[in-house]
Structure formats: C-alpha cells, structure tokens
Amino acid sequence: MEEKLTYEQAMARLEALATKMEQGTMPIDELADRLREAQGLIKFCREQLYAADKAVQQILSPE
Amino acid sequence: MDSILTLYELNTLVRETVEDGMSDTYWVQGELSEGRQGYGGHFYGEMVQRADDDSYSSAGRGTSPRHNKAGQANQVAKARVTCWAQTWHQVSQKFEEATGHPLQAGMKVLAEVSVTFHQQYGYSLNVLDIDPSYTLGDAARRRREILHQLEQDGILHDNQTLPIPMLARRVAVVSSASAAGYGDFCNQLENNDYGFHFELSLFPAVMQGARVEETVISALERISREQDRWDVVVIIRGGGATSDLADFDSYPLAACVAQMPLPIITGIGHERDETVLDHVAHTHLKTPTAVASFLIEHMADTAVRLEELGRKIGMNVTEQLTKGQHRMELLEQRFVHDVSNILVNQRHRIDMLDLRLKGVNPDLLLQRGYSMTLVDGRLLRDVSQLAEGKVLTTRIEHGEINSIVQSWKKN
Numbered sequence: 135m136e137e138k139l140t141y142e143q144a145m146a147r148l149e150a151l152a153t154k155m156e157q158g159t160m161p162i163d164e165l166a167d168r169l170r171e172a173q174g175l176i177k178f179c180r181e182q183l184y185a186a187d188k189a190v191q192q193i194l195s196p197e
Numbered sequence: 198m199d200s201i202l203t204l205y206e207l208n209t210l211v212r213e214t215v216e217d218g219m220s221d222t223y224w225v226q227g228e229l230s231e232g233r234q235g236y237g238g239h240f241y242g243e244m245v246q247r248a249d250d251d252s253y254s255s256a257g258r259g260t261s262p263r264h265n266k267a268g269q270a271n272q273v274a275k276a277r278v279t280c281w282a283q284t285w286h287q288v289s290q291k292f293e294e295a296t297g298h299p300l301q302a303g304m305k306v307l308a309e310v311s312v313t314f315h316q317q318y319g320y321s322l323n324v325l326d327i328d329p330s331y332t333l334g335d336a337a338r339r340r341r342e343i344l345h346q347l348e349q350d351g352i353l354h355d356n357q358t359l360p361i362p363m364l365a366r367r368v369a370v371v372s373s374a375s376a377a378g379y380g381d382f383c384n385q386l387e388n389n390d391y392g393f394h395f396e397l398s399l400f401p402a403v404m405q406g407a408r409v410e411e412t413v414i415s416a417l418e419r420i421s422r423e424q425d426r427w428d429v430v431v432i433i434r435g436g437g438a439t440s441d442l443a444d445f446d447s448y449p450l451a452a453c454v455a456q457m458p459l460p461i462i463t464g465i466g467h468e469r470d471e472t473v474l475d476h477v478a479h480t481h482l483k484t485p486t487a488v489a490s491f492l493i494e495h496m497a498d499t500a501v502r503l504e505e506l507g508r509k510i511g512m513n514v515t516e517q518l519t520k521g522q523h524r525m526e527l528l529e530q531r532f533v534h535d536v537s538n539i540l541v542n543q544r545h546r547i548d549m550l551d552l553r554l555k556g557v558n559p560d561l562l563l564q565r566g567y568s569m570t571l572v573d574g575r576l577l578r579d580v581s582q583l584a585e586g587k588v589l590t591t592r593i594e595h596g597e598i599n600s601i602v603q604s605w606k607k608n
Contacts, residue, residue, distance in 0.1 A: 155557035172554045
C-alpha cells in the first residue's frame, strides 16, 4: 500500500481486485496475497469512513 | 402813491381773487411729503411735485416713501395742505381700509382739494377727499412691473427651485434686533415642543424705511459668503400697524433674494398684501411666528420620516436575517442529508466489496469439503491442460496431495 493512499484510490483498487478475482483470471499463487491486500484496503476504507462520519457528527453537534 | 395798500389789504385782494376765480374743487396728484395730525384732530401737511419724478407719466409711483429724494432741490411745486378733523377722520379711515396702509408721508396721492388763501398763513389746499385706488393701483402696478422684469430676467422662480434641506436647523435671520416679532421668533424656535435645537444667527438689517433695500441686500450678501454654514434664510419683522410693506417692493432686493443660494422664507407680510419679496422667496408666510412654526413642523416631519425609515430598515434587516437563517437551515439539512447519504452509500459499497471478495476466497470452498487441483501452479479447469506424467497438486482443507496423471477423459 502506498503511503498516501486516498479513499477513492483504495476503492478503485478494491473494485479492480474484486472484478479480477471474480473473473477467475488471477493466478492462484497471487490470490492469497491479493486477498490480504483487499482486506487491508477494506479496513482502510472503513476507517476513513468512520473518521469522516465522526468528524461530521462533531461539526454538526451544537457546542 | 394813492394805491399803497397794507399787506393785509393786498392779501385780502389775493384771497378774494383766488376764492372768486378758483371756487371749484380740483383733483390733484402729488406726493404727500410731510404731514401730522395737530391739535383737535386736524391734519396739516405738505404736498410736493419733484422734477425728476416720472411717476406722473408711467411707472415708479407707489406707497413707498421716497426719503432718498427728499430735500427741496428737485421740487418744482409745493403747497401746504390741511384737512379738517372730521374729513380727515373719514378720508384716512377709507384710505387705510382700501390699501391696508395708513396715509403717510412719502406716498403718492390723488386728492380732491379746494384752493384757499389766508391773509396771514398764505396759500394752502384744503383736502376734501383722497382716492385710495390711485395709490393702491400705483403700488400694485409697481409690483407687477418688478415681477415682470424678474420673469424676463429668468430669475423669478430661482429661489423656489431650491430644496429646503431635511434638516433645516441652521437658520440665518435677517431682521432687526429691535423689530417686533424677532424676539417671539427666537423664543418660539428655542422653546419648541419637540426639543429641536436650532442654531440662530441674526444678520441685522433695517426693516422699515428707506434703508430696507440697502441693508437687507447687505445682510443677504454676508450670508451668501458663508452659505455652507446655513440651511435656510428667514427674513422677518413684526407686523406693526404702521409698517410699510412697499419698502420691500424693490427690484434689486427681489433679484438678490431670487438668486440667493439658500432657500428664503419670509415673514414680513401683511394680512392683505404680498410684497414682491414674497413672490420670489421660497416660501412666504404672514408672520415671524408662522415662520417659526413652519421650521419646527419641517423638522418634525423630518423626524417622523427618519423614524419611519429606521423602522423600515429594522424590519428589512430582521426579514433578511430570518430569510438567511431559513436558507442556512435548509442548506444544513441538505448537507446533513447528503453527507449521511454519502456515508451510507460508501459503507454499502465497502460491504458489497467485502462480500464479493469473501465469495472468491477459495479457503471457504476447501472448508466446505471441496478441493481444487492445480497443474503447473494454475487451477485445473480442463483436461486439455493435462499430459501423461504431469504432476497434479490437489488442495484440501487440511493439506495438499501430489499425484501423477495416468489417463483422463473429457466430459
């Protein structure tokens, strides 16, 4: 994973990985690694989303 | 030398000649150059005709006293006039009722007279009647001529086109400190019910007599030079019964007023008459008191307008704020909605991806008892990938099996 990965980049990568896996064209040796990568990306995206949600709630809640 | 007469005898002869030869009455026009009511109510005066006076042909007559022409140098005729008390009472009353002015020295009059001669007092005219319409018509014509001239010069309405400022607070007063009405004017402005503060300054002028024109013009010129200091000019004097408005019927004075850079309000009027000055001034009122009321009311109007404007602005601001607040609320709602939508969508997208990825995880299949077979590191899907003696690797949930191909069959 690149250091400054954006949410959008991560999502695009995830989409590409899922498509490739579903097509069955991925070498089986890569499969486990890619799967691990995908899980990492999903975790990253969930965290990003959670952070964004939390930030929004904080902004909207009256002090 | 038989025919030597005493003076008395001679004068008696003159008297008889005059009384016999001039027994009619005559209508004579002339200027009443002086006059006073003596003991017993009889009127004693003097009538003159002046050499350079063009009033007997066309213009220039009027009720205005001609003090500047006084003196005997240009007199071409003079006569003593008397009027007996009872006649004088009637004549003067009729004159004042018709013209609004008392009969006084300096006026041009048309009088019906009888000619008398007295041995001791000499020649005099006994006034029997005075035609006020002559004096009146004269003053009116003179005013008309001045107004006509002002119109031709294109300045008649100049002062009236100037706006009275909304805050007409700084008032330049042309009057005489001793004039009746000036004190009342100041008091009224200073003690107005609203508590408005007026800034007053007196520019003294003579408000009656021959020096009116000169001194009022001079006062106006002084005001003109510091016009930025004043909002409005008032010309006032109290309405004394003996006042003579004709002093204000002057072309130079009217032209000066018309061309003043500040609006002028007059309060010099008589109940009946309007002077030329009233015609050219921005606003003319009857009395100084009326002028003070006008200024106070003008300020009050302005105060009301200001209050109304303030209220309107306040309302407008509140309205705008409410509108803005409403807009912000809508925007906020939209924003919150949009943001939560985005978050929900993204969460859904991630969940879907997660599911998809889980679906392709081969370990899940192995856990459920399926196996998968690889040849040359690739998933074996078709027997065409096979050759005799190839090593197959079969993955199951717990371990791998290597086997060698012996035979195959395509289904």
